[in-house]
Amino acid sequence: MKQSGGPMYQRLRQDLLARIRRGEFTPGSLLPSENQLCKQYGVSVTTARRAFLELVKEGVVQRKAGVGTMVAPIVRHARLSFLSIDYEGDAWRRTPSAMGEIVSGIGAASWQRDASFSMTGVGSDEAVGYLRRLAEERTVDGVLIRAADDIGEKHLKVLENTRPGVRSTTASLMSARFRETRPRRRARLRSLTSYRVGHVPMQSTRP
Amino acid sequence: MKQSGGPMYQRLRQDLLARIRRGEFTPGSLLPSENQLCKQYGVSVTTARRAFLELVKEGVVQRKAGVGTMVAPIVRHARLSFLSIDYEGDAWRRTPSAMGEIVSGIGAASWQRDASFSMTGVGSDEAVGYLRRLAEERTVDGVLIRAADDIGEKHLKVLENTRPGVRSTTASLMSARFRETRPRRRARLRSLTSYRVGHVPMQSTRP
DNA sequence: GTTTATTTGTACGAACAATTT
DNA sequence: AAAATTGTTCGTACAAATAAA
Numbered sequence: 001m002k003q004s005g006g007p008m009y010q011r012l013r014q015d016l017l018a019r020i021r022r023g024e025f026t027p028g029s030l031l032p033s034e035n036q037l038c039k040q041y042g043v044s045v046t047t048a049r050r051a052f053l054e055l056v057k058e059g060v061v062q063r064k065a066g067v068g069t070m071v072a073p074i075v076r077h078a079r080l081s082f083l084s085i086d087y088e089g090d091a092w093r094r095t096p097s098a099m100g101e102i103v104s105g106i107g108a109a110s111w112q113r114d115a116s117f118s119m120t121g122v123g124s125d126e127a128v129g130y131l132r133r134l135a136e137e138r139t140v141d142g143v144l145i146r147a148a149d150d151i152g153e154k155h156l157k158v159l160e161n162t163r164p165g166v167r168s169t170t171a172s173l174m175s176a177r178f179r180e181t182r183p184r185r186r187a188r189l190r191s192l193t194s195y196r197v198g199h200v201p202m203q204s205t206r207p
Numbered sequence: 208m209k210q211s212g213g214p215m216y217q218r219l220r221q222d223l224l225a226r227i228r229r230g231e232f233t234p235g236s237l238l239p240s241e242n243q244l245c246k247q248y249g250v251s252v253t254t255a256r257r258a259f260l261e262l263v264k265e266g267v268v269q270r271k272a273g274v275g276t277m278v279a280p281i282v283r284h285a286r287l288s289f290l291s292i293d294y295e296g297d298a299w300r301r302t303p304s305a306m307g308e309i310v311s312g313i314g315a316a317s318w319q320r321d322a323s324f325s326m327t328g329v330g331s332d333e334a335v336g337y338l339r340r341l342a343e344e345r346t347v348d349g350v351l352i353r354a355a356d357d358i359g360e361k362h363l364k365v366l367e368n369t370r371p372g373v374r375s376t377t378a379s380l381m382s383a384r385f386r387e388t389r390p391r392r393r394a395r396l397r398s399l400t401s402y403r404v405g406h407v408p409m410q411s412t413r414p
Numbered sequence: 415g416t417t418t419a420t421t422t423g424t425a426c427g428a429a430c431a432a433t434t435t
Numbered sequence: 436a437a438a439a440t441t442g443t444t445c446g447t448a449c450a451a452a453t454a455a456a
Contacts, residue, residue, distance in 0.1 A: 007442080007443060007444090008443080008444075009443080009444085033420075033421060033422085034421075034422075035420090035421085043444085043445090044444060044445045044446070045445085045446080045447095046443090046444060046445065046446080047443085047444065047445080049422085049423095050443095050444095052422095057264065063421090063422060063423090064421085064422075064452075064453080065421060065422040065423060065450095065451060065452040065453070066420070066421055066422070066451080066452035066453025066454065067420095067421070067422080067452080067453060067454080068420090068421060068422080068453095069421090069422085214423080214424060214425090215424080215425075216424080216425085240439080240440060240441085241440075241441075242439090242440085250425085250426090251425060251426045251427070252426085252427080252428095253424090253425060253426060253427080254424085254425065254426080256441085256442095257424090257425095259441095270440090270441060270442090271433075271434080271440085271441075272431095272432060272433040272434070272440060272441040272442060273432080273433035273434025273435065273439075273440055273441070274433080274434060274435080274439095274440070274441080275434095275439090275440060275441080276440090276441080
């Protein structure tokens with residue numbers, strides 16, 4: 001927990017998130033206070049607070065003065081989020097925060113019954129890196145990624161392997177791929193390719 | 208700038224955002240450094256930094272060590288964002304961060320050609336407060352809000368008056384209202400009401 | 415009802431590393 | 436090599452809100 005890469009506040013955030021996902025802290029229950037966290041992890045209040053604030057921004061936890069920090073009591077899972085990635089030129093390199101927006105968008109998706117996002121200006125390597133984190137960390141049950149052909153199969157493969165429920169495909173192969181893997185959704189997904197922005201209707205899941 | 212309400216870092220953020228929106232800082236240009244901001248506004252580095260970091264999270268600015276903080280060079284405006292608000296019981300009160308998710312979602316919308324969001328668990332007063340801020344601060348050209356009937360006309364009226372381009376309506380009156388105000392969009396919007404999650408196709412606007 | 419302790423919210427200052435010019 | 440800027444981490448202080456004694 002100490003030596004691994006990245007800033008401490010990120011590793012702390014990651015660890016807390018993992019513990020929540022494992023069920024160590026259930027929705028509605030209180031997390032350790034800032035002071036407790038400082039002792040447990042050997043960090044300063046600043047660092048502990050920053051990790052918490054990140055999770056607040058993502059909607060994972062809620063804080064109240066005088067009470068503490070608790071796991072968000074109601075989490076609605078988007079059954080599937082659809083990302084349509086059309087990247088043009090090197091726009092991505094000039095706007096690296098773009099993928100961060102996707103990530104926060106997917107965070108919002110956990111409060112939605114349905115989710116649909118479209119991004120432009122996204123490059124391959126950075127995109128896959130972010131999406132990989134996304135699939136590992138977020139509360140979505142699955143992420144369907146439709147990318148431009150030149151993003152490349154190998155990158156999308158990496159993403160698929162990170163977590164079950166993640167399906168990816170290049171634009172031209174989309175309907176074919178899904179005909180193989182999920183035959184029952186064929187009709188719906190084929191019509192989806194005619195959307196400029198994909199949208200996958202989903203049933204809502206209640207807690 | 209000093210006496211008004213709210214935390215200083217929020218007021219600073221708001222002021223910087225206003226100056227960017229007014230064109231005082233153009234896309235790609237550098238904002239004042241942290242030190243300069245401290246002197247100009249009479250705040251500590253911590254506060255100046257926090258205001259900047261908020262704007263980074265929203266995708267308004269980008270920072271690079273050794274260079275500075277610049278206005279995001281490419282901003283794609285969503286011509287219209289569609290918010291469908293169906294609130295159930297008092298779920299909102301238990302999850303106040305929900306509307307914050309909408310706000311961040313709309314932030315993402317500025318990077319999208321199209322945008323579609325759906326929220327559950329949203330109450331009236333808090334929702335309108337957030338949405339008002341949203342209409343005032345964000346880069347979307349318009350926000351179409353479809354709300355449950357019991358959110359009330361008066362609240363939505365408040366929102367409409369904050370900024371041109373914002374259109375709101377209760378669910379049952381939706382097609383009727385838009386038949387009056389925007390006759391050319393009638394067909395599109397009427398079919399939209401049959402979606403569980405609204406989606407308004409839009410042309411992309413390039414800088 | 416008051417007081418006290420705990421917890422988070424805001425704000426300040428400082429130090430050092432990493433990056434860029 | 437040096438200066439400027441942001442990134443991370445530390446520590447502190449006080450205010451505000453809450454809960455318990």
